[in-house]
Amino acid sequence: MLLIKCPYCEEQREEEEFSPAGQAHIVRPLNPEELSDEQWARYLFFRKNPRGLHHELWLHAHGCRKYFNMTRNTVTYQIMETYKMGQQPSVTASQEVK
């Protein structure tokens, strides 16, 4: 069981209250009509699957029902940080301590 800090409730809560919602920071193209099928498919379907640090979207389903972002290590399950929507991660793969 993971303990996850919800940045809106400002508390550590049980994993049971949350549901994961895939990769974070996916920006919808501003000009979809000008994209090729491949570019559009890349936006719709193609997701990162890194070994190590990953930025994910989570939903506090049973709490405040807000989406937020999480930086998590997919190997160790260690949660580096959680942060609100619209914010950028302070921990990124390039800073990772090997």
Next chain:
Amino acid sequence: MSNSINMESPLHHAQLDSLVGQSSAGGGVLLHESKYLGHLNLRGNAQDVDFLSGIKKVFGIDLPTAPCTSATGELAQIIWLAPDEWLVMVGSGSEYDVELKLRAQLKGHFAVSDISGAQTILELSGSHVIELMKKSSGYDFHLESFPIGKVVGTTFAKAGAHILRLEENKFQLVIRRSFSDYIWLWIQHGCKECGLTIV
């Protein structure tokens, strides 16, 4: 709501009224359903000064804007659900008048929805209530992490619930209509050791 309409709480079938005073094996937990209260879901911008002052004019209390807090006034009890969402609980039958008052006072981007029929309120108290809470939820019910007046959106028997601590040994649960029968059965089962009294 007109008196001619026969209101039924989500736990109507359990006939709690006819069970009042009855208890099993010691009665370490007391259960009461606060039924028919008006529930209004309120959404708005907590940074908007006009929104906050409008709420204060209607209810006479400040909107609880800090996470997991609640406020109680003569007219209403308000609990924090999210940074832009609150649940306002008002007396039975007064929800429409309160909604009209809110609509008259509030301007701009806000939402008020009457969700009275969607959920119900259970009050759990008694000497063994903490034991029941501990076996039903993963949250830490110690007074340091869950002081009186705090409200927590969490799971109760894996069903979503908003739990408010009214006293050291008294909790108020806001639960969904569709989960009420399941939670009623769960509470009966969970109180087998310490006993349950309907009040």
